Amino acid sequence: MARPISKVAPGWWDYTTLDEELLADAAKLTPEDLLQLSRPGFEVRIFDTLEELYCAEALEYINAWQQSTPDNPCGICGPIGPTEQLPLVARMVNALGIDLKKHDAHFWGMDEWVDADDKPVPVEFPLSFAKADKDLCFDRIDPKLAMTPTNLHFPTGDLAAFSQSFSDIRCVVMQGGQGEVKHWAFNDPPKREGDYVDAPPPPEVYRELATRVTDLHPMTVIQNARTSGGGYVPQVPVRACTVGPKETWKAERVSIWHPGHHDNPFGMRLSALMISKGIADTSVPMSLLADHPSVTFSYYRGGIGTVETEMH
DSSP, X not given: OOOOOOSSOTTBOOGGGSOHHHHHHHHTOOHHHHHHTOBTTXXXXXXXXXXXXXXXXXXXXXXXXXXXXXXXXXXXXXXXXXXXXXXXXXXXXXXXXXXXXXXXOEEEEOEEEBOXXXXXXXXXXXXXXXXXXXXXXXXXSOTTTOOOGGGEEOTTSOHHHHHHHXXXXXEEEEEEOOOTTSOSTTOOOOBSOGGGSSSOOOHHHHTTOOSXXXXXXXXXXXXXXXXXXXXXXXXXXXXXXXXXXXXXXXXXXXXXXXXXXXXXXXXXXXXXXXXXXXXXXXXXXGGGGGGSSOEEEEEEHHHHOOOOOOOO
């Protein structure tokens, strides 16, 4: 039986092309059901306050950097959604006096916008992710404790070298949020074209994707306009550079954070159900994490919401 056409972008694959029974099962999940989805290799956690959630997220940076030594350097790959943890990271580094240079600690940015010529946007660009990382975190760290500049890795220059750095340096954890199209970083669902008109690419094909410049699903463009630009779609690029599954599988652990305002209640349930049940489908890129050996989903209880019909 042919897969449905997407309800939101007919030229693309996305979660609206999945089997209706799977979608209905996801919609029924309660917060307690989400906790029951934990299995070996996949842990679901729920935090009762936003303060706990973002402190726990910030502590993953501290834990990764404290493990690093010049003989065995390591670090964390971090997102721009969420960003609320970033000022907390700087405050913790300063309060604890963690000398990031001495530790030879590393950080990878997950993604960056590109311009019409596929060149990374400059750090002065208002929506630049590197700018956000520096403004919210790294420029707030005491200069005496600051990370060696060359240990800050952004996908803005030699992409092969950026990818290789995940082999040269231990990535303790790759953090991420979940977009409305169910991506981490900008690993969006693929277009419905070429060999993949009737079915999306198999997971093993998608898993081979490395850091690259990629087209963004229309849902992603709309979401970024909403969350970062007051809905001003014309200023949002339609292509970006992103860390790929290839680098993600080099990270020892993948840690996804759900405060409740990046994806909706249904989406936060769907990806967890698919990962728990081992249902990997590239129309839902996040579901490919079903095959990663160590994945954690962290939810804010107040952001889980319900999947119910409401008319206001």
